[in-house]
Amino acid sequence: GAGVSQTPSNKVTEKGKYVELRCDPISGHTALYWYRQSLGQGPEFLIYFQGTGAADDSGLPNDRFFAVRPEGSVSTLKIQRTERGDSAVYLCASSLSGGGAAQETQYFGPGTRLLVL
Amino acid sequence: AQSVTQLDSQVPVFEEAPVELRCNYSSSVSVYLFWYVQYPNQGLQLLLKYLSGSTLVKSINGFEAEFNKSQTSFHLRKPSVHISDTAEYFCAVSRRNAGKSTFGDGTTLTVKP
Numbered sequence: 001g002a003g004v005s006q007t008p009s010n011k012v013t014e015k016g017k018y019v020e021l022r023c024d025p026i027s028g029h030t031a032l033y034w035y036r037q038s039l040g041q042g043p044e045f046l047i048y049f050q051g052t053g054a055a056d057d058s059g060l061p062n063d064r065f066f067a068v069r070p071e072g073s074v075s076t077l078k079i080q081r082t083e084r085g086d087s088a089v090y091l092c093a094s095s096l097s098g099g100g101a102a103q104e105t106q107y108f109g110p111g112t113r114l115l116v117l
Numbered sequence: 118a119q120s121v122t123q124l125d126s127q128v129p130v131f132e133e134a135p136v137e138l139r140c141n142y143s144s145s146v147s148v149y150l151f152w153y154v155q156y157p158n159q160g161l162q163l164l165l166k167y168l169s170g171s172t173l174v175k176s177i178n179g180f181e182a183e184f185n186k187s188q189t190s191f192h193l194r195k196p197s198v199h200i201s202d203t204a205e206y207f208c209a210v211s212r213r214n215a216g217k218s219t220f221g222d223g224t225t226l227t228v229k230p
Contacts, residue, residue: 042220108161
């Protein structure tokens with residue numbers, strides 16, 4: 001079956017612009033995660049959805065970052081007033097139920113590479 | 118909060134040699150432990166995980182990892198590596214009853230002929 005998909009695969013923007021990154025999870029997966037991976041580092045947690053609601057948004061670095069999942073499937077990560085330091089690969093993952101999310105296998109998408117000039 | 122330290126950023130080995138990728142974690146509560154692999158030009162995928170029970174867990178492609186609670190380690194081993202094992206390997210930890218995972222910075226395993 002189809003895995004997690006993310007669009008666009010690459011995004012180049014200018015400092016101060018607004019960007020939206022989209023994640024389409026595996027069908028039927030109720031848990032969805034966003035991570036950010038900077039060069040030479042491991043993925044860093046941003047936010048976790050259980051269904052439509054954000055169960056944990058403690059990883060969002062500041063109020064320029066926001067994510068939604070209005071129908072419990074596709075999610076959009078929104079970044080306002082982008083800064084050069086936002087340049088990274090943004091990863092999305094999904095897992096089956098999220099009820100015991102900590103032990104579930106997370107399936108990762110290929111990522112969106114964001115470059116802020 | 119929990120943290121993960123992968124002690125080696127790069128590990129070069131020759132084909133058919135044994136390898137160990139080291140991972141230490143810190144947490145004040147019980148955790149689940151994971152190893153993920155990222156092959157060149159591919160996304161992250163789960164290699165193996167420790168949830169409970171036997172402290173030795175194995176993957177289908179010959180890797181194994183042992184949970185050592187006293188040393189707070191979860192080292193990954195393979196007795197004989199192949200060229201195709203060349204990849205980046207990430208150790209991760211999740212607190213029980215929490216969804217998010219905390220990842221280490223990765224170890225690049227390069228297998229040379």
